[in-house]
Amino acid sequence: MPLPEATALGNQYDGPRRSSSKKTQFHIETHDPFEDHKTLEELAAWCHRFSPLVGLAEEEPAETLLLDVTGIASLFGGEQAMNQQIENSFLQQHLMVRIGLGETVGAAWALAHYSGLHLLELPIEALRLPPAMVEVLNRLGLECIGNLVPLPRDELKARFGAILLQRLNQALGQQAEIIPQIHAPADFTAEWTFEHPVTQQRVIHEVIKQLIERLCFSLLKQDNGSLQLSYRLTCQDSEPVTFEVGCYRPSADASHLWKLTEAQLERLVLRHPVICISICSIRYSRLSRQQKELFDDSHVRQDSPLVTSLIDRMTSRLGRQAIVRCILQSDPQPEKAYRYEPLVGGSRSSRRANSHSPFSLLDRPLHLLAKPVALKNYAVAANGSPSWFQYSSEQHTVSRHWGPERIETGWWRQRGVRRDYYRVETEEGFRFWLFRSLQDGRWFLHGAFE
Template identity: 30%
Template structure:
């Protein structure tokens, strides 16, 4: 199932100008327009929100805008710079989100996220991450996911509400949109309106022959692309410096064994390029171009720089099951979209180094099967508060140099949030005699404690006097729990004196 993101950047020329000027940029509330020439006429090509609020609009004569808005800041548009900036933005999106990404000038990007959205936590999370990262650098963006680029492009620009268009919802999503949403030549929507057609739904299901005879083939082509009846392939952006190899086939291929064989051939050629540059791959993008103009993309991540042929080939062949060859594949490319300098010497060959087991292959295999975001290890953090004394790090991240205190053991399972329990204990320092947790009453046979933990007053004033008294307890069945009382058992300002369970021992 194909899923495409269309990212709409409504203020791209103005926001790119502000980023380029940096500290010299005019205030955001100052009216600003960019102008360019159409024939002999100088017109407004872009304007900021302040200028639009004063009446400026794209297509207006520049002299009219200056007469309408006193103190208007007028600057020359830079279409070539805007297009180059879109290409650079597409490269960034390609590195972060999916291997098939292209600029969609003049105001957007197109990203094929088929099979890649789960790496970001789903389509909604991906759109949120994309918009949030752009917002942090001063770029306004609105993304829409749909089964076709035509549908995503239309909804992103002409429907301010929809974000996800599912399969089977294209007709409903497009029916009420204006004809301009189909990316038609400028004169065509006006001609259609003279015939009484105002919305896409007015022409979407009409007989094709009369429309094509009167308005040409472009109208039918754009309709077919939007509804998924005609292919609209994306052309992935490419960085010249990216190590890349390609193979073109005289006859289309599709068998899994053939794909695996050529994956190995491409991996061998790519390893040669990486070796000549002293690099190792951190991410591979394997693109298979089908004869029907669709691209099947496979992205493989690695925990550390690698250029081992056997290892790269295995990681690629593990993903062959995700490739749908259709009527055949006539071209393949393999690129190291992320590469880093590689020290070729094994650890055992370095003077004074101890030979350690290499688990990076296992980490790579698991990460590419279940998702890199689901594979991690735990590292200690300098904090006495249990829930703050641990954090997730990459599976092969360097040692942090921190360790937990051996004075008091910690439970093997720490709850995300402490859960309240009902109990009874003799204050201030005695352990509870029993407790009820999740509807089960447990009698305590043994207990150790209390271990007093104070609040971290440097974080916030509310923790100035906060206290927790922790107890390790064991019930009749031999199960061991980690309980604490909020407060010191005497002073109400130190806590509520309620009891909680915070973890389980092995």
């Protein structure tokens, strides 16, 4: 949910308390699509208690859980009781859900997203169509699903493409739709209980090695590789020690997983004897196999096994957030013109081809300060450009400058920017990137052409 909407919702809940002039303090977290998807997958796995077939709807971002409840409502005492039980179970986990029960996946999705008693009365949007198509249909006066039913199917297909007909047929049960299944968590767990509490690191390492081998064997049997391993070391008279190991690509290679684990174990301090060690592959996926090229392709990319292994090793030691890829954003504000995304666990769909840069080599500095540094001592020439400035106790006299390049953006954010940027060259030839804030007239250093 975007921040303004979330704030409005918070204020709405805050309503009754406003009289006491006390406002809710919001806790703001950055949206992490990877964590979001991961949590939804975990919820899907948890939902196997209600249905043997659970999946996530194919939408971006995924936000709908699909449960095949054919023939099982009677086990819960009827459809209404089943819905109530599912809703209550989610509420116990502090999660609000909207449940739609339908004859087909499409109908259930529509009823969960749009309120109504009958599928045909629901708006066209409930058919999971692209917004542009919905707009066109609305303009033609087709506002609810019922309006589409009497229309000739061939003409619908010819005019709007196969997707409209497919979605309509799927909703009405005239075309099959498969639930992309999330499997119940397989038992990719290995555990070792010691007869006596153990303190020797050598023994602990040896046991972990054996457990990894055992886990890899069961993963390989199902052609799976682990993406994330969770370790739990139960200690005597103390809280268990837990840590996780992530992989860039699914792996069932025991020696590789051991190397990643070893990097974590090096940093682990065990203050109490260990009585039990358990390893669980909490995220796994099909092992990807790559056909070898007939002719050796020298163009090695990030998908090469050696690079994958390097990414895993570095992530294991430095953390997921430390190994990243750059994604350029089309935002004119310099500090928002890019973002970093972790390579391990990052969404692959957000990969964007490098667009042609609108800048030439010396338009932007290679080093940008995390936060612009306010200049305390400086002088400005008659034409508005800086004539000298002091940075880190050194005085720099400007001999040439390029600019101003006005960047005025971000008005939709709470704090927009209005800046005049100058590229300056000092008498010694050093080049810097300065700007004058048009809001308060102060000068800042934002980068250096290193």
